[in-house]
Amino acid sequence: MLRKLKETIEQGLHVSMQTKILGLIISLLVFIIALISTIFGIMELREEIEKAENSAEQTAKTLSYMPVIQDYATAIERDTKPKLKGIADQVREEINATGIMIEDRNGLIFHNVSTSIVSQLSKSDETYQAIMFGSAYTKMLGEGEEELLLGIAPIYVDYGSYIKVEGAISVIFQMKEIKADIITDIRNILIISLIVLAGGCFGGVMLARSIRKDTFGLEPAEIAALYKERGAILQSVKEGILAIDSNDQITMLNMSAKQMLSIDLYKKGIPLDAVFSSNNVIELLTSAHENHDVELEFNGKTIILNSQPIIDGNKKVGTVASFRDKTEIKDMVNTLSEVKRYSDDLRAQTHEFSNKLYVLLGLIELGRLDEAISFIKQEVEIQEFNTDIIFNQIEDEKIQAILLGKLAKASESRVSLTIDTNSSLSPLPEYYGLHPLLIILSNLIDNGFEAVSHVNNGEVTFFVTDIGKDIIFEVADNGGGIDQDKLPMLFQKGVSEKGKQRGYGLSNVKDEVEQLGGTIEIETSVDSGTVFTVSLPKNQK
Amino acid sequence: MKKIILLICILFLAACSNSASGGNDFPTKNVEIVAPASPGGGWDLTARSVQKLLNDNNLVDANINVVNKPGGGGEVGWQYIQSKDAHNLAINSSLLITNNLLGTSDLTHKDFTPLATLATEWQALAVPVDSEFKSLEDLMNQFKKDPKSVKVGVGPALGNDDHLSFVQAVREYDVDPKNVDFLVYEGGGDVVTALLGGHVGVVTTSLSEVKEQHLAGKVRILAISSEERVEGLEDVPTYQEEGLDIVFPHWRGIMGPPDMTEEEIAYWDEKLSEMVKTDQWQEVMKNNDWEGFYKNSSETKKFLEEQTKLYQDLVNDSGLGQ
Numbered sequence: 119m120l121r122k123l124k125e126t127i128e129q130g131l132h133v134s135m136q137t138k139i140l141g142l143i144i145s146l147l148v149f150i151i152a153l154i155s156t157i158f159g160i161m162e163l164r165e166e167i168e169k170a171e172n173s174a175e176q177t178a179k180t181l182s183y184m185p186v187i188q189d190y191a192t193a194i195e196r197d198t199k200p201k202l203k204g205i206a207d208q209v210r211e212e213i214n215a216t217g218i219m220i221e222d223r224n225g226l227i228f229h230n231v232s233t234s235i236v237s238q239l240s241k242s243d244e245t246y247q248a249i250m251f252g253s254a255y256t257k258m259l260g261e262g263e264e265e266l267l268l269g270i271a272p273i274y275v276d277y278g279s280y281i282k283v284e285g286a287i288s289v290i291f292q293m294k295e296i297k298a299d300i301i302t303d304i305r306n307i308l309i310i311s312l313i314v315l316a317g318g319c320f321g322g323v324m325l326a327r328s329i330r331k332d333t334f335g336l337e338p339a340e341i342a343a344l345y346k347e348r349g350a351i352l353q354s355v356k357e358g359i360l361a362i363d364s365n366d367q368i369t370m371l372n373m374s375a376k377q378m379l380s381i382d383l384y385k386k387g388i389p390l391d392a393v394f395s396s397n398n399v400i401e402l403l404t405s406a407h408e409n410h411d412v413e414l415e416f417n418g419k420t421i422i423l424n425s426q427p428i429i430d431g432n433k434k435v436g437t438v439a440s441f442r443d444k445t446e447i448k449d450m451v452n453t454l455s456e457v458k459r460y461s462d463d464l465r466a467q468t469h470e471f472s473n474k475l476y477v478l479l480g481l482i483e484l485g486r487l488d489e490a491i492s493f494i495k496q497e498v499e500i501q502e503f504n505t506d507i508i509f510n511q512i513e514d515e516k517i518q519a520i521l522l523g524k525l526a527k528a529s530e531s532r533v534s535l536t537i538d539t540n541s542s543l544s545p546l547p548e549y550y551g552l553h554p555l556l557i558i559l560s561n562l563i564d565n566g567f568e569a570v571s572h573v574n575n576g577e578v579t580f581f582v583t584d585i586g587k588d589i590i591f592e593v594a595d596n597g598g599g600i601d602q603d604k605l606p607m608l609f610q611k612g613v614s615e616k617g618k619q620r621g622y623g624l625s626n627v628k629d630e631v632e633q634l635g636g637t638i639e640i641e642t643s644v645d646s647g648t649v650f651t652v653s654l655p656k657n658q659k
Numbered sequence: 660m661k662k663i664i665l666l667i668c669i670l671f672l673a674a675c676s677n678s679a680s681g682g683n684d685f686p687t688k689n690v691e692i693v694a695p696a697s698p699g700g701g702w703d704l705t706a707r708s709v710q711k712l713l714n715d716n717n718l719v720d721a722n723i724n725v726v727n728k729p730g731g732g733g734e735v736g737w738q739y740i741q742s743k744d745a746h747n748l749a750i751n752s753s754l755l756i757t758n759n760l761l762g763t764s765d766l767t768h769k770d771f772t773p774l775a776t777l778a779t780e781w782q783a784l785a786v787p788v789d790s791e792f793k794s795l796e797d798l799m800n801q802f803k804k805d806p807k808s809v810k811v812g813v814g815p816a817l818g819n820d821d822h823l824s825f826v827q828a829v830r831e832y833d834v835d836p837k838n839v840d841f842l843v844y845e846g847g848g849d850v851v852t853a854l855l856g857g858h859v860g861v862v863t864t865s866l867s868e869v870k871e872q873h874l875a876g877k878v879r880i881l882a883i884s885s886e887e888r889v890e891g892l893e894d895v896p897t898y899q900e901e902g903l904d905i906v907f908p909h910w911r912g913i914m915g916p917p918d919m920t921e922e923e924i925a926y927w928d929e930k931l932s933e934m935v936k937t938d939q940w941q942e943v944m945k946n947n948d949w950e951g952f953y954k955n956s957s958e959t960k961k962f963l964e965e966q967t968k969l970y971q972d973l974v975n976d977s978g979l980g981q
Contacts, residue, residue, distance in 0.1 A: 223837055223838060246837065246975075247761060247762070247974060247975075249837055250817070250826070250836060250837055250974075251761050251817045251818035251822070251974060252816065252817035252818065252843070253761035253762050253763060253817075253818060254762065255761070255762030256762075274843075277842070279844065279849070279853065279858065280812070280842040280843055280844045280849075280853065280858070281842075281843045282840065282841065282843060283841070
């Protein structure tokens, strides 16, 4: 039973908005109409009865003083019956009474009502009090169809020195006639009510349509589903998203934004300046223009902001902003560039080997076998020399890998990369990942290659040692050095002699070195070239 | 909302403290006795007598005023005290009952607090001294023979105690009162004049109206509605002595507004019972041919219920041929 009820309710909750509105309007209207009709009916009945009572009694009293009736009652003049009948009929017309009855002390002497009423009234002596005690009053008698309302008055005849009750006059109303009038009135009310009800239904349909138009034809339940979906989407996005309204109050903030902006206690509607202390940020967020990829420093993080004002007509009604953590982007870019560099290096190595194979092929085809043999020996020597140092003195596999890659690239670029024979390195502690080392060494060595690319006998020398507390890398070139006036800006972003979209290398190197708690030094001169010295602590603090 | 509740609480407390103090320090202001008629009548006389006696004997610690509110057979005055407090009293009589039964008023004794029945008059049935009817039985037999042969004078209106006592009498003789010719005169005096002038054969009226004429030998009182013979009229028999079970007082009493507290009722019981014991009150009664009929509040209430029943039977229908 209960379950059934519950099911019905649940089904009921899923009816369309139009049904809901119509159901409400119709039930309300029907309830009100029923209530009003009932109240009206009861009040009208009471009022009509009271009115009938008053008019019956008043009419009876008035008639009792009319000479025609007095004469008739005292039997002085009974020839006036036609005249009396005229008066009685007039009463019937004017107050909608059923008729009148006149009695003297001996009984009924005149009436203009049906015989059934006469016989009904003859059963009881309703006029006793009027005839006996001279009182005027109203009486209700009978039931249902036969219910009668009587207004009774004594016929007092004035004999000069005394007065005497000679009879009584009754004015008779039939309750069924009074009720019939009321039923007609109620029927009229009901007809009007039906029109109102129809109007209400029409209005309900129009209202439902209008609402659906505003909601793009979506039912409230669908809107609710969309709203939930939107919330889930926003929360699942990795970008921080924030929306503000026209009063610069935050209306929406997703999880990523909370984390990125370190907002712990978020409440809907908090003002923007309660979250951001910097006017700069607030200005950006409240500006009437779009902002693209603006970098901001916020709580020690670099954040990239995009904002889009919401324009309704000509007025800004709010702004939606998204945030990305720059550090994450940078890491991604770096990883990409390393992959590219690795593949470049591999390609270089392949190219280098195929070049050498072509030389060998050429020498063999020409029959100059001795020269071919000496070429091979020379190559092996160079290889062995470098690899000896790399594999015997530098024990860290990450550095080995980087250097092997760079040797291949040097060979292809026709520059010389020499590993200093005094180099020595124990395996590096775990926390020195491949990634920062690759950025540091790869950039410095590549820079060296570029510096010597236009110099005869250009040479880049690599040296590493971990004697002492620090690990020291040294990358030296015999290129043309760096201008003194460019030195201060050397590690800034976008400063490069290599054209646009460059100049991130040294800046990244510096960032990584500082991240690892080390330092970088530079020594340069036009004659002897440039030396970069990076020292990294062995023990991370 | 809170404020409204607080206000209701305060009003409630105020109402409580009011009624409590009303019980302890009653009366707190002037007392008003309403005579629901013009000055000079029986009600007015009763009101002024009560006022005078309560004042003269220092029974009530407040000024007492008499207010005349005539109209509607007492209706106007009674309506007036209905909305007042226990400081406003009104004189009443059987009209309080008959007005309602005869349809002229909606008020009944239940709409008030009856405080006391103070005194009564008796009705007398009188014929001219030279009438052929020497006794009540003679008269009643004549009515039985031909109800219309003797005209009856009453005044000032049908349905009063004089009229009703006669209706009761003829009904005891199985005469339909409807067939009796009642001639209605303007007042007790006119009734007696009509009797002396031979316009009516018999009158029913207050004893005081015919007492002097009886003593002067002009009329003969056939019966009196009292329980016992009346002092000074020892030759007149009561209805009961004449074989009819009729005792019909024309009483006067005093009542207060509805919902009086028990303390207030006790106060008036005490004061009024003391008042009727005074010699002055005895004198007032003697002067007006009234008789002591004192009943306290609870007795009066019971008496009024009995009277209502009696009047109902008399008024409602002929009670004959059924």
